[in-house]
Amino acid sequence: MGNAPLPATVRALAGNQVETVSMKRRGEQMLGLLMAGPALLVVLGIYLYPAVFTLVLSFADYDLVRLSIKRFVGFANFSSLAGNPAFVQATLRTIYFGLLVSAVTTVLAFLIALLLDQKFYGRGLLRVFVVLPWAVPPVVAGVLWGQMFHADVGFVNAMLFQLGLIDSYRIWLGDAWTALHVIAIAEIWKAIPFMVLFFLAGLQSLPQQVFEAAAVDGATATERFRYILVPLMTPVAIPLMLIQFVWAMKAFDTIFVLTRGGPAGGTTTLNYFVYQEAFQSFNLGRASAAAYILLLVTLLTVAVFAFIRIYVDRKWRRA
């Protein structure tokens, strides 16, 4: 009885139904692709095609006058970079710069977020002023800090001089080491607001009972900070630090405005090196190779960060 064959009409109906459903689904898929198509096309045109082209270029010698590849040179571009001490230094400098900016930004943003999480008079106003640098275009940030550290009219020199901390005006951008850190200050100042907002959101979503319970149990403020707040905020901090690191690796505008990579190449990071190779030396092959090395360094660091995050997560779960 249960195995009785279905009447032909029913089967035909069911079949039709199935067919219309699958046709409908296919129609929906087509429509979806049609709707997403133009946007994806532009994105692929601006990202994927150039990325592949750059990869090809990194193994080639490119003729900029005829706009064609002269010949393929294998790994010559890469080996010439590896043999260039300026490039190796720029690579190390980039990693240092990225780590410095992301670490300092994270610490300062966390402290500022902690402050803004307290209740005090004028908190709203302070918050606006803290967020404001986020609206500052990178070029303007460069100009602004360039003026702050200006050798003659800069406020930093004037203040330090008045306070008696320096006995003569210093040329901050004239020395590679201090110039690099002026650039770092500009980047950090610009990056702080973004992170503060995220930390604030994180702080406000923390379970207050945990802190109260700890206080009742007699934990001091320092202990609560060290054993509750910091571990709870670490999962928020690591992705933020990662994003910041990637951004710092891409820093260009501030370097261009403040030092043009100088003095004597002392503030050239990889991104700036690529620009110089491509659009000042017009060696597109070597520039492309350098761009891919920058990508590789970035991805490697991202991988290290991901690894740390997994490690912290695991340690946290075990505790």
Added chain:
Amino acid sequence: MIFRRRRKAIFRASAIYLAAAVVLLVMAFPLYALVLTSVQPENLMRSRDLQVIPSQIIFDHYQAVLAPGHIVPLRQGMLNSLLVSLCTAAFCVLLALPAAYALARLRVPGSKAILGVLVSVYFLPTTLFLIPMFVVFVGWGLDDTILSLVLTYSGFILPFQIWILKTFIDRLPVELEEAARIDGCTPGQIVRLIVLPLIRPGILAGFVFAFILSWIEFLTPLIFTNSLKISTVALGMFRSTIDIQIGQQAAAAVLTLLPVALVMIVFQRLVTQVMLAGADK
């Protein structure tokens, strides 16, 4: 005991206000100093006494940089940037809206992968793309045109834009659209009468972000434009970093910053909301 507690409270309050003062000084003073420099006569700035409160306010520097024919092509640059940013923002919203809706609501094959790629492109250095784009645009005769800027900016901004709009569409309850369909709305009507009005803040946010990101872009116009005629405002700034008076440089910087700061202050709530939406992901 009470005395002691009160002393502790006072200590705590003064610590907070001290910290607040330091934060205010570090975060806000540079901006203040920039505005200050832009309204002071050159000789006052050059003098070595530290003056934080202006004794004299002048607008000569603004007048100078805005005058036609100034070495900083600021007036032209601002107009160009306005045009480019508005075009880019409109173009991006137009393309991103259907894409975001499709990725949020329709079964698009590989939509997960598409979204993943869209997010991950932000980890890649911009220079990776600009070298070939330069070659292509020179080949097409598009270098040194506004179109090349709009196209490139759009490519850079679209992934972010799609992502913003998708978060807003994701937040709409699907039931609304289903109910409308049952009531006999055509897909076109559903989008026009229900989805679009409800995600209007998202569209506005997308537009604002695209505008800001286009306005501040520096590297792309640096590479793609040569003639002063289509110099953008950010690029004009860089020309001002060489050989111009420091007051005029500050004035140019303030003018570059002003539109972005205004937009940001007006849409502060919206901007913060969009940024923090990323925290869920």
